[in-house]
Amino acid sequence: MKPDRLQHLLSVAGDRRLLVLGDVMLDEFVWGTVSRISPEAPVPVVEVLEESSYPGGAANVARNLRPFCAGVHLCGLVGTDSHAGRLRDLLGVERISTDALVADPERPTIVKTRIVARQQQVVRVDREQRGVASEAIIDQACEVVTALIPSVDAIIFEDYGKGFLSQSLKDRVTAIAKDSGKFISADPNPMNPLNWTGVDLLKPNRLEAFAMAGLRDPGATSDPLSDAALQMVGSQLLQKWNLPGLLVTLGEHGMILFQSNAAPYHTPTRAREVFDVSGAGDTAIALYTLAICAGATPAEAAEISNHASGVVVAKLGTATLTAEELQSAFHKNV
16 A cells, blocks of 8 residues: 555544444553562562553454544443443543443443563453343443434444343444444454344454354464465355455464455565554454545555554553554555
8 A cells, every 4th residue: 555545544534433332341450570489379479560551342442543533432331330430531531432331330340450570461360240231231322322323434343242242232233323324343252142244344363253153273374365264264254144344363364354245355464573462453443444434445444454453463561553653564564
C-alpha cells in the first residue's frame, strides 16, 4: 500500500464512530523483580516495583480504535464494585464513552491481574463470575444499542466467553445493525458456540477456526495458501454461516483473508520483535473494521490490521498503537 493511500484512509477514519460490544474487563499488572525463592514454598518472591491498570477484553478493542477515529462507544457488563469505577475512570481518560455499559449488582467486574518479573509473566490471577446474562441485562443492552445505532458506522462483537454475549443478544443486535446498514465484525470464542450468521466478518485465530469447524489442526505449513487443511477450514466456515469474510490470524505466519467472492489473500507477519501477544487479536479486529469503515478494500484492511498487530506485539502489556507508529510500520516494510 502506498503511503498516500494509507494517509487517505487514516484521514477518513478520523471521522468514523464505532460501537464495541462484548466482555469488558480490567487488566491489572504488577511489575517487579525476582531474586530469591520463598522459604515458605518453592515459588519465586516478586519484589514489586510498579503497578498499572488498563481497560481489557472488549474495552481493549475500544482502546485500539480511539487514537484513529472520532468516537468509540463501549457496551458490556460490569459490576457495581470499585473495579467498575476504576475501569470507567480509565476509559474516561481515553475518551471512550461508557454510557452503554450495563451494571449488574449481582456480578463482579471481571479483573485479570498479571504478575510480571523481568518481562516474564509469573502468574495470572482471574476474578470473574461466568454465566449467561439475564434477559433483563440483554434488554438494557439492546435498548442502548438501538439508541446508538444511528450515530455509529460499525459494530464489533468481542467475545471472551464470559457470558455477556449470548445468542439472543448477538441476534437482536445484528438485526438492529442490519436494518441500518451497518458493518458488523466479530471476534468469536469457540467456548461460546454462537451462530454467526449475519455478520460481515469473523476473525478467529487458527486454533479457534479449526475448533469452530470441528476439525483437528494437523499443524501449520510454511505457506498458508498451500495449507490444504487451513483452506478447508476457511471454505467450511464461510459456508457454515454464509459469511462475506473470514480473517484468520496465524501468529508468525501473519493473516489470511477468506472471502465468499474472491480467492484467499495472505499477508505475512509484519512483527519484527515479539514481547507480548496478549491483546494482538483486539488490535487486529479493531483496525480491520475501522479500515473497512474508511473505504479500504478487504485486502487493504487486512494489511492495515496485520501491520498494526505487528506493532503491538513488540510492546509489553495490554498495548495499543498510534497513527504515527502504524505509518512507520508500513514504511519499514515497503
